[in-house]
């Protein structure tokens with residue numbers, strides 16, 4: 001088969017492993033690129049339908065593991081996103097065909113992780129090797145469920161949260177780039193942080209019930225990784241910004257086949273509708289009619305508008321379920337997949353210009369040119385040439401010269417630089433305007449005296465504008481009306497007006513603070529004092545109430561109002577902690593104390609069980625050796641058999657054997673209870689530690705809010721440190737911490753999997769804690785919430801019927817110890 005042109009979307013097919021592979025209707029070509037389908041024609045009626053198909057793809061994967069899929073399908077796309085190309089990898093197929101497995105994989109199993117976690121690992125590993133660039137990664141996780149969008153990286157506690165969020169999210173476009181307004185794009189500085197976000201999003205994902213697949217997800221999910229790449233070696237203003245979309249589409253399905261009802265039927269209708277819009281979009285794209293179809297028909301097509309073909313590196317994985325019952329869905333998936341192969345793709349790098357950086361670079365360039373000019377001036381001996389911005393004094397001089405030039409008292413205006421020439425022109429223009437206004441004013445005075453007041457004010461503004469305009473632009477033009485300036489020479493009238501308005505403001509303040517005359521009046525006197533002699537009265541130098549004055553006024557009024565009741569020195573942290581536990585932290589502290597008590601009770605029971613088990617074990621050993629002894633005695637006397645050939649034993653030996661059986665039974669029951677207590681204790685200890693941390697965190701926030709941030713100048717150096725308090729609350733024998741330490745040591749043997757496991761543990765811990773705080777004090781350890789990671793830490797004791805495998809238990813007070821076989 002000829003090689004396919006590379007400027008098209010790449011399409012691969014992956015089969016779900018099955019014991020009932022329909023080899024009579026479906027065959028995969030030897031080149032692993034073709035799928036042959038044959039449907040048996042109908043027997044009873046004349047069948048004109050097409051019953052044979054050959055589909056060609058970029059690859060067909062049958063019984064291929066997750067790693068090989070990632071290497072073959074995703075690696076290149078990810079690699080290119082690091083160079084600034086957009087990328088999209090999407091899974092399409094019927095419900096249960098393995099889309100989620102391919103895209104996310106099992107979050108509990110490192111080996112079976114899917115494309116998303118592998119992409120994150122590859123990204124961060126690759127970034128670490130690229131020293132010449134600095135990367136910043138942001139992550140967003142969007143779910144589209146029943147054509148409504150949901151931000152999976154935000155915690156939604158209720159239905160109303162969910163609805164509120166849907167209203168906040170909307171799709172926007174900016175120069176052809178599609179983005180979701182209101183969606184959180186969270187910074188992820190490491191693989192572990194990125195995986196944390198993935199796992200967090202996963203738990204929020206809506207899972208619907210379905211007859212075909214109970215775990216089937218009923219929503220489209222788009223995991224977006226935004227990659228910003230800047231040069232670490234040069235200060236160029238150009239950088240690249242690429243977007244990688246990892247899309248897990250909801251399963252396509254036939255309503256009739258799945259017997260959907262109610263909510264599930266509604267979900268299925270939405271899914272089918274959005275997928276058919278997607279098909280329509282793909283059809284138009286493959287026919288090169290991108291504008292003929294309105295992508296806004298559904299949220300899915302709108303969100304993916306810039307992510308299928310075009311400038312984006314696009315790969316689609318068509319997941320099929322190669323069983324006879326799924327033939328119709330397989331045909332429809334493969335048809336869609338082969339349509340997708342026709343969508344053109346011309347990936348291009350997304351280069352962006354950083355305006356701030358660009359300005360910095362222009363400034364640098366400008367300085368360089370000035371230096372060169374200075375060098376040139378010195379070489380041609382133009383020593384008094386000025387290329388710098390003109391000072392206020394120089395502008396004043398120019399204005400003076402211009403006026404004298406106009407009056408005829410000066411023959412030439414001396415100019416040495418281009419800036420001076422421009423300043424002269426600007427000044428001339430301003431003088432012209434003022435003269436014009438003056439003439440107008442005089443006319444008005446003569447013919448319309450009533451207008452005087454308003455005209456004066458206007459004129460005042462314009463006069464101040466002369467110098468201001470020149471000041472502002474240093475002779476290069478600017479705000480000639482002088483409306484936006486705070487400094488400059490103000491006219492007499494204007495100054496008067498300002499003073500007047502200030503007085504009014506001051507009087508108002510005075511009236512409002514009549515209850516506290518001493519300080520307020522002192523401040524007023526200060527504010528009214530004239531400018532120091534010799535200083536040009538500019539807008540900046542005009543008298544005003546200073547910040548210090550205002551602060552003093554505020555302080556006095558607060559003191560008089562008696563608002564500030566707080567002591568000057570904050571209490572010690574230990575004392576404050578006690579106060580916190582009684583007030584804001586009381587609920588948390590109560591949960592903490594209750595959990596501790598429950599843990600202590602469990603530990604007591606645990607020790608009691610251990611004692612009983614050991615007692616039973618000792619008795620069991622004793623009974624067993626007596627029974628052995630009896631048996632040997634019997635054998636030494638020769639065996640007695642009854643008519644059926646069965647061994648006859650005496651009553652004492654019979655008693656011993658029965659006792660042995662009973663003791664074994666007791667041992668097992670106690671042992672079971674002891675084991676479950678052990679996991680309950682670990683769980684409780686985790687909760688206690690989490691409550692403790694939460695309590696301390698809340699306390700720190702409260703302490704800072706209450707004492708430290710209140711500008712309290714008390715000496716805090718001698719206060720008890722947070723660590724001191726923490727040490728008071730240290731939980732001895734923290735099994736959870738020990739477990740995590742063990743887990744980390746274990747992980748050192750496979751360093752690559754470390755971020756995945758860490759993120760997994762963090763997510764699990766968060767879930768346990770959230771569940772615990774939501775429920776209040778812990779009562780009974782729910783088996784379902786004990787995480788799989790924790791489960792692996794328990795010693796897997798297989799105590800079968802062999803007496804030798806029954807372990808003894810060593811205990812030391814309330815502390816649990818490992819078992820010795």
Ligand SMILES: Nc1ncnc2c1ncn2[C@@H]1O[C@H](COP(=O)(O)OP(=O)(O)OP(=O)(O)O)[C@@H](O)[C@H]1O
Nearest residue numbers: 016017094095096097098099100101216217250251
């Ligand atoms: N390649 C595979 N290897 C092992 N198990 C697989 C594979 N593909 C699918 N499965 C299993 O098949 C089941 C359904 O897969 P999955 O949930 O990924 O389907 P789906 O296409 O995402 O379904 P839906 O559209 O309903 O979300 C899961 O239990 C999954 O573990």
